[in-house]
Amino acid sequence: MEDFLGSLTPLLQSTIRNATPLVFAALGGLFSERSGVVNIGLEGLMLISAFAGVVGSYASGSAFVGLLTALGAGLTFALIHALMCVTFEADQIISGTAINLLALGGTGFLMVEIFGSGGTSPRVEGFQSIAIPGLSAIPLIGPALFDQSLLVYLMYLMVPIVFFVVFNTPFGLRLRGTGEVPEAVDTAGVSVTRMRYYGVAMSGLLSALGGAYLSMGILSAFTENMTQGRGFIALAALIFGRWNPIGAAGAALFFGFALAVTFQVNQEAVPIEFIQMLPYILTIVALVGFGGRAIAPAAIGKPYRKE
């Protein structure tokens, strides 16, 4: 029992760390998909911003500058996705897949150009853990929840903020409307194009926070393909959470927990591969459980054309 309690705090801590990028990216995907644009490029958005953050921090010696470059890169790639899907009416699935491949190839290319070789970047200035006085002293959960980096605290705030924005503001009403019946939003005098750009741009910024946390919150360096499918897990969390911020964050936390377990648990007992499959299997089961289609925003994936 003592052994169990002793391992609980590190497990929780690891859960939060694994969940943080997932929560960010899932919330980002939520904005995009609620506006009617599928974003399977979350993986790529995280990867490119993880890289850009490291480059920014490397060049300036400041993690905050790194965060800004990460946000810039995430936003830029998201806007490419929006340009393709919204303005050029490209297929959203294809564009998202291309964003993933572009981020993978692009970071590989730039690693060589900037750092001279692939693999892992030099160590850079990252975000250090900041213990919140008082709260971090709570037994068991204190050190796990409240001795983390700034980005984790931002993640805590982001969940209620996103919930508020999506469900309690005029912007959120328009965003949800755009993803369901864009014609209705259009005839109400709101630009569908603009709402979708906002939605996709938000997915870039939030994914960038996730990417920055990976390369500057957990590691302080970039390694090639360091996202390792986290964008897809975030997508799964979004679906599992039924396109709801609380649900998505909850699912992301759970999947983060599953990932944490893979690093803690005795590998002989449960093979790591099966734990890594878990989020995806659960998502499929969930999709089957709620009949698949009725839950997604109705207009998702379809370009909006006036005539």
Added chain:
Amino acid sequence: MSEENRVRESEQNPAFRVALGNAAGALLFPVIAIVISFIIGAIIVFVTGDNPVSAYAALLEGAVGSPAAIGRTVLNATPLVFTGLAVAVAFRAGLFNIGGEGQFFIGAITAAWLGYSLSSLGFGAIPVVLAGCLVTGFLWGAIPGVLKAYFGAHEVITTIMLNVIAINLAYYLAQNPLRREGPIPGTETIDAAARIPLIGFGLGRANWGILIALLAAAFVYVFLWRTRRGFELRAVGLSPGAANYAGMSLGVNTMLALAIGGSLAALGGAVEILGVYGNMDVPFVANVGFNGIGVALLGRNHPVGVVLGALLFGGLASGAQQMQFATDVPLQLASVLLAVILLLVTATKLVELIVGKRARALAAGTRLERGLGA
């Protein structure tokens, strides 16, 4: 009067007119995507301080400049033909198969297992292994088909999820029941006698897997345009309402299209194991399935187009090595070019800006308009 003229004109040589129109239309989107992609690539090379002309010259030389280069291109193209076909068949039935990556792994691990187990059969093992991979790929591909047909779960989401499941499943098998002796994780190596032979003729490591790929493409063509089931599949893909009205089963065709796609991608994994690697190491080659999406769309989901698209992608990959060697431009430029091509190849409005309104009519082979909600 003008209508009469039109009718008469079309009566003169309908087949030729249609073929010409189709070919011109089919090339439009890919050509625009490729050209823009190479322009962007040139800018990137220029900005990073290299000479785009010499980089592209080296790229071309590395792709087709010698028998060995051609061999490398063919070698790279072979698996992409399969994963491209896997996307194309599903697409013709109105479905997005994003699961090529996972299906490829399913085929690869099946081949690694069967190939090693049947090594004693020598050359005769090859057809058995391939058949086995067709079966496992079919079953794996049928999963999203069943989920879609009976539970309404969208195939894009489920195939994405199944990719990761398949890769993890393959890695688990490769590192546990099928693990070889030694420190490097991976399966046992298949005897040379039970592997697909090299072509020779100075083509380097290019093997006869390309022949299997071409046969698969021919099969897909005949299947889609010369069989009853193919007719149904295309009808379902173009108009579920009309197909249902005509008495065709949407569910059966949905499952079949995705299952056949699974078989094709799995066959690609098998050919890669039997022709190139001889076993599955962990990690195994990545992104063959995802690049297959680009290959299929570049080839407008037509088997001939898929083969051409695969050769282009394969050529870029092999040319990139030469380019890095000769000019210091990182070979990842090729991946960037491929990604940009994929990004642009469905951009209907962009093509419309360049060639005007008829772009919409020519977009037919690049779009599925139903969205994820429907």
Added chain:
Amino acid sequence: MAHSGAGTTGAAPVVLEMRHITKTFGENRANDDVSLRLRRGEILGMLGENGAGKSTLMKILYGLYKPNAGQIFVDGEEVEIHDPKDAVGRGIGMVHQHFTLIPPLTVAENIVLGAEPRRGLSLDLEKAVRDTEALCERYGLRVDPRARVADLSVGVQQRVEILKALYRQARILVLDEPTAVLTPQETEDLFAVLRELVADGLSIILITHKLGELLGVSDEITIIRDGRVVDTVDATKTNEGELARLMVGREVLLRVEKTATKVGEPRLVAEDLVVLSSTGTEAVRGVSLEVRAGEILGIAGVDGNGQTELVEALAGTRRAESGRVFLDGEDVTSLGANDRQERGLAYVPEDRARKGLVQDFALYENNALKTYDEPPFSRGFFIFPRVMRRRAAENLKAYDVRPADPDARASSLSGGNQQKAILARELSGDPGVIVAYQPTRGVDVGAIEYIHRRLLDQRAEGKAILLISLELEEVRSLSDRILVMYAGNMAGEVGPEATDEQLGLLMAGRGERSA
């Protein structure tokens, strides 16, 4: 009603004027020098056949299309309307034929969308509900602001659309084919609401292609044909005959020559058929009917009374919950569409664009859409496109499809020619029974006559024909007997000599079963 006819409106100021509006799509002139005028407190009817250009004109007014030429004046002032926002700013509201409501959102949310009440950063939902309630009260519209739109009936959804416009202070309200989806009772309710609105000073443009409705509710009627204004008449000084003549440009609707035939054995029989709709409700509630050799049995009724489900259950594309279907005496209830087709059932669907044809298939493929798996088109696993092409070429010529090019894509044909191509496919196999659902919907007059003639030819050959149509005149001129469908049942049977009133009562579900 307090308000009636041109007498009171003649003096009222003009609130909207559209002058010399022209709009072309490619070579097609959708609107050609169209002018209209709307006075305050008036209901202006706009009448025209499908495709006459009514909707195009209204989309121009609402800023959805840009006209090639013409001017728009609101309250005497020339205005430019670039998008719906401009239109709303000028007090123009529109209720589209296809609602633009967001089903998962509540009524109040739908109404305030785009012009939301705020409290600080957040959306003031309570105020949205209060505002909606106030509007409902003022105009006597009964809607629960907190209800989810997805849970509302079509009639109530339409009220939400009207409320949306009123919330944006619309003074000019355009309703595009508002009655197409309504039951007769709901239509009455709607018109009562409209009268309420004009009494309050609003002005309304009511677009429809149903003559009868307009006479009861509008003050003036503008008739549009082929993109041009034919005439504007005072609703109190006209009648259906005149309106019909103006609308279609012919004195009367076509009367077809019908020869006497010998009616034979029942060939298509339904017994106590119960069929569920896609949403799981009982759409057909125990229908029995028989269609005999050499007769056309017509089914009339307002759209959405179970016709689609009945037809699909007869054709085999939808499963019947209970009851049985017989084809030439054989029980085919458990057989699918393909098997019924092989047993001589032809089926012309109501939606040629989405059901009748695969738009991106060539005509030869469409011609083989049902017989692709039978010789000579198929043997074993394989199909023979060359044979399909040859057969299609003959067929298309025989049915006067233009162009008669088997390689042409279906989508490149006009509506009339598409319908003829379907007829060519369905009738060429010499079927014994023909189910024709809205066979002339949205096709030109020439094609209508052609299709009618073909159906009568089949009747003369001793085929059994079931004709389901929303066009009363079509049912009456072709059928030997008429059943009227209402709420999933047959409300009654009448002969082709039945009056509009008799049919109308049955269609409203108020008839006694007559023989």
